[in-house]
Amino acid sequence: MFRFENLSAFNYLWVIPLILVLGYIFDRRSRKRLETAIGSRLYPFLSSSVSKRKRGLKTFLQVATVFFFVLALARPQMGQSKQEVKSEGVELIFAVDVSDSMMAEDVKPSRLAQAKAELSRLVDMMPGNKIGILAFAGSAALLSPITNDPGAIKMYLDSLDTNSVSTQGTNFQAALDTAKEAFERGGVSTDDTLKVTRVILIASDGEDHEPGALEAAKKLASEGVRIFTVAYGTEKGGAIPERDGMGFLKGYKKDRGGETVITTVKGDALRALAEAGKGSFYFATFGGEQTKHLVEDVNKLEKTQFDTTMAVAYEERFQFFLLLGIILALIELVMGERRSSFKFWKGRYEVPNA
Numbered sequence: 001m002f003r004f005e006n007l008s009a010f011n012y013l014w015v016i017p018l019i020l021v022l023g024y025i026f027d028r029r030s031r032k033r034l035e036t037a038i039g040s041r042l043y044p045f046l047s048s049s050v051s052k053r054k055r056g057l058k059t060f061l062q063v064a065t066v067f068f069f070v071l072a073l074a075r076p077q078m079g080q081s082k083q084e085v086k087s088e089g090v091e092l093i094f095a096v097d098v099s100d101s102m103m104a105e106d107v108k109p110s111r112l113a114q115a116k117a118e119l120s121r122l123v124d125m126m127p128g129n130k131i132g133i134l135a136f137a138g139s140a141a142l143l144s145p146i147t148n149d150p151g152a153i154k155m156y157l158d159s160l161d162t163n164s165v166s167t168q169g170t171n172f173q174a175a176l177d178t179a180k181e182a183f184e185r186g187g188v189s190t191d192d193t194l195k196v197t198r199v200i201l202i203a204s205d206g207e208d209h210e211p212g213a214l215e216a217a218k219k220l221a222s223e224g225v226r227i228f229t230v231a232y233g234t235e236k237g238g239a240i241p242e243r244d245g246m247g248f249l250k251g252y253k254k255d256r257g258g259e260t261v262i263t264t265v266k267g268d269a270l271r272a273l274a275e276a277g278k279g280s281f282y283f284a285t286f287g288g289e290q291t292k293h294l295v296e297d298v299n300k301l302e303k304t305q306f307d308t309t310m311a312v313a314y315e316e317r318f319q320f321f322l323l324l325g326i327i328l329a330l331i332e333l334v335m336g337e338r339r340s341s342f343k344f345w346k347g348r349y350e351v352p353n354a
Contacts, residue, residue: 003314005075012070016063023059051339061332068325076321077314089129089303090197091146093179094119094157097204097232098164099137100253101263104205106238107284114284115203115232116157118291123150123157125295128303132182135160138169140178145186172213172273175202176220176227183225196304198225201294202273205233206266217276226301227277228294229270232284237264 004010096119102112123131133144133156141164144156162168179200200220217227239260240253253261267283274281280297282290 001314002076002078005077005314006073009070009074012073013067015066015070019062019066020059027055051337054335054339055337058332058335058337061328061335065325065329065332068321068328072318072322072325074318076317078317079315089126089148090199090298090301091130091132091183091304092126092199092201092298093132093134093146093182095134095136095140095175095179095200095202095204096157096160097137097170097202098135098160098162099170099207100162100168100240101170101205101207102232103162104233104238104240104263106234106236107232107286111205111232112160112162115230116160118230118284118288119201119203120154120157121288122291122294123153125291126298129298132179132186133157133160134175134179134182135164136171136175136178137162137165138167138171138174139165140171140174141165142178142182146182170204170207172202172204173211173216176200176213176216180220180225195224195302197301199279199298199301200225200227200277202227202229202270203232204229204270205263206231206269207263213273214276217273221276221278225277226279227274228279228282228297229274230282230284230290230294231265231267231270233263233265235264235267237262239263 096112096115098112102115103110105111107114127150128148130146130148131144131153132142132146133153134140134142143159143164144152147153183198220227240263242250242253244250255261267281271281280294282294284290
């Protein structure tokens with residue numbers, strides 16, 4: 001079976017007619033300039049050493065080089081083999097705080113942007129796990145059910161913003177309750193013979209203004225769900241920017257007294273939540289060291305074998321086209337445009353080239 005893995009690469013074939021058109025335009029323009037400078041009668045004598053056949057061959061080589069490079073970029077594949085792929089890991093819910101305080105810029109570019117980038121990196125570092133995305137503030141909403149598709153997970157992570165939920169504030173209990181429902185609806189069914197390790201990862205600045213979170217965390221822990229928390233922000237805190245529809249800064253959020261609101265990270269609240277959920281607490285750092293520690297801790301948990309799938313592997317054949325393109329490019333590079341023998345003008349007579 002022959003196929004191309006990257007069909008979008010053929011969009012670059014438009015370069016070929018561009019080469020032909022630009023070559024024609026530049027050739028006519030240079031000829032007109034020379035004729036204007038030295039005269040139309042003298043021009044044929046001075047340009048007689050140029051071989052039109054070699055110039056045409058160089059253009060052909062340029063076109064062929066681009067063509068073979070595009071073919072290589074399209075990744076032609078031939079032959080296939082099937083292999084059994086076993087997926088094992090844990091069921092994990094990313095509960096991401098999207099309250100207004102997460103837009104504070106005491107960490108750059110913002111607390112929420114840092115959380116999204118770190119969680120996206122975490123997806124790559126934890127293959128095999130089933131992950132769901134949950135956004136919460138004053139209320140909670142499940143954006144992505146539990147899946148092992150990293151592309152879908154990253155897409156939902158990238159879409160997170162303060163408009164992902166309808167109510168502002170910070171309610172950890174709502175996030176935990178929604179995560180529990182997500183496990184029950186979309187997770188692997190458990191029985192006496194199959195146990196699935198389930199983890200809730202809360203990414204927040206810790207500003208919880210609603211009661212009941214610790215009790216909910218303890219209840220989930222008693223049911224075997226582990227809760228990990230990551231704090232984003234600084235203890236010094238920062239103002240919450242307000243932007244217009246174009247993203248330009250209008251000012252900073254103020255309280256009823258007209259004072260600028262300074263939001264600080266509440267690590268103690270997140271640490272207590274992790275302890276109640278028999279998990280671990282991490283403080284986000286610029287270098288992302290907490291991500292490595294988190295991966296290590298999750299990998300220590302008991303893993304479950306999920307569905308076994310058959311993966312089809314194709315053999316890459318782009319190397320031949322890439323090599324051919326490089327060879328043609330080198331030939332075009334060293335090839336000149338002069339005739340191997342020509343007559344040049346010396347005074348009144350045309351003298352054969354020795």
